[in-house]
Amino acid sequence: MTGPAPLYSPRRLDVATVERALGVWEAGFPRPLIDLSRLTRFDPFGLLLLILVGRRCREAGGRLRVLLPESARTRERLVASGLFRHLEGAYWTDAPVPEAPADPELSPVRVREEAEIRAVVDAIGEQLEARFPFGGAANRLLVGALIELLQNILHHAAPDGAGPDPFGLAALEEGREHLHLAIADKGIGLAASLGLNPRYRGLSTSQALEAVLVDGASRFEHPGRGGALRRIREAVVASSGRFYLRSGGGAFLQEDVEWSVGEVLPFPGVQISIILPRILFERGEES
Numbered sequence: 001m002t003g004p005a006p007l008y009s010p011r012r013l014d015v016a017t018v019e020r021a022l023g024v025w026e027a028g029f030p031r032p033l034i035d036l037s038r039l040t041r042f043d044p045f046g047l048l049l050l051i052l053v054g055r056r057c058r059e060a061g062g063r064l065r066v067l068l069p070e071s072a073r074t075r076e077r078l079v080a081s082g083l084f085r086h087l088e089g090a091y092w093t094d095a096p097v098p099e100a101p102a103d104p105e106l107s108p109v110r111v112r113e114e115a116e117i118r119a120v121v122d123a124i125g126e127q128l129e130a131r132f133p134f135g136g137a138a139n140r141l142l143v144g145a146l147i148e149l150l151q152n153i154l155h156h157a158a159p160d161g162a163g164p165d166p167f168g169l170a171a172l173e174e175g176r177e178h179l180h181l182a183i184a185d186k187g188i189g190l191a192a193s194l195g196l197n198p199r200y201r202g203l204s205t206s207q208a209l210e211a212v213l214v215d216g217a218s219r220f221e222h223p224g225r226g227g228a229l230r231r232i233r234e235a236v237v238a239s240s241g242r243f244y245l246r247s248g249g250g251a252f253l254q255e256d257v258e259w260s261v262g263e264v265l266p267f268p269g270v271q272i273s274i275i276l277p278r279i280l281f282e283r284g285e286e287s
Helices: 018-027 044-059 072-080 083-087 114-131 136-157 190-194 205-213 228-238
Strands: 033-035 064-067 091-093 109-111 168-174 178-184 242-255 258-277
Touching: 018 044, 018 258, 044 064, 044 083, 044 168, 044 178, 044 258, 072 083, 083 091, 109 114, 109 136, 114 136, 114 168, 136 168, 136 178, 136 190, 136 228, 136 258, 190 205, 190 242, 205 228, 205 242, 205 258, 228 242, 228 258
Parallel strands: 033 064, 064 091
Antiparallel strands: 109 168, 168 178, 178 258, 242 258
């Protein structure tokens, strides 16, 4: 007989705290209690993982049970982010969900088909150009990464079309000191995708992360295909940014010139956080 699931009521739900929250949520799967009553801050990475947890619960016949933030501002921003719209009714809340307009600053976009990628990328590119007309190099870096990562979801998260919908999402947030791009799915994961190439079959998750992100390994045999994740990681490092990727039970973190691979709670798919200094977008350096 198991005891009650643990509770965790974070003040922040972001790339630094979501791993602890995820452990609590997964312990209550498929009807976890998501206690957001004390929440005052959330970033796109934390939000996307929360949406993916909710979608997994829905597929398993469960639903999220959500204690809404006591802070009216946080509660309205959470609703405006589209969280409950993405859950499509598979949730319970302790109070009525208030109506709120979409939040253009943090509104996750779902991509179902390759034909949709261009519209998503163009919209974000226009937003960056309007906000940072002199940040050409940084704008191109984010737009280029977005194209590659959204294509990765469609090509790698469910390469055979079988299994649950990988439910790929992207979100961009502008902060005081940085811009934060998050891309996430709940597909087959990086190790399983890489293992479709016989050369890399049988690698552990940590080995697969290192092979892809450091060595540029790909599930494609053709040398001209693949390697996007390594290129993105290197571009982020060259721009003094932070790159974090979790997949399955492994995580890769790059800050400055140092990188490391570690273990995290297993969770389907690939979830990526890219944080770039805001000054890159404001000073107009070209490269």
